[in-house]
Amino acid sequence: MDLNKTIAKAGSGIVTVTVFLFALFLIINYPMGYFFVCLILPLGFIMMMAGLHNECENDRKVAANIGMVLAAWCVYFLPVGILSFLHFRER
Numbered sequence: 001m002d003l004n005k006t007i008a009k010a011g012s013g014i015v016t017v018t019v020f021l022f023a024l025f026l027i028i029n030y031p032m033g034y035f036f037v038c039l040i041l042p043l044g045f046i047m048m049m050a051g052l053h054n055e056c057e058n059d060r061k062v063a064a065n066i067g068m069v070l071a072a073w074c075v076y077f078l079p080v081g082i083l084s085f086l087h088f089r090e091r
Contacts, residue, residue, distance in 0.1 A: 008051020014044030042075040 018041040025033035049068050056064040 004051060004054035007047050008054065011044045011047025011049075011051060015041060015048060018044060045075055046072055 018037045022034050022037045022041070025031075025037060046068075049071050053061075053064040053068055
């Protein structure tokens, strides 16, 4: 059993389920649900990126590492920083 492939498959499953739940919560107008789903979606995305990193050849591992760092930055840190700036600017 290859654990890295299992992590990538679990990540893609998480992304699939969270996108479905996000759409469902939007349809039934349940804001707390789709806010919660938006917290879990990036975890699945990062897990999928780790699986893609595992599939890279050895001569491309540096590019895969940089891609994972940039993806984590864009998915997590940049939106949190922008929202924090907008939130505390109004006070």
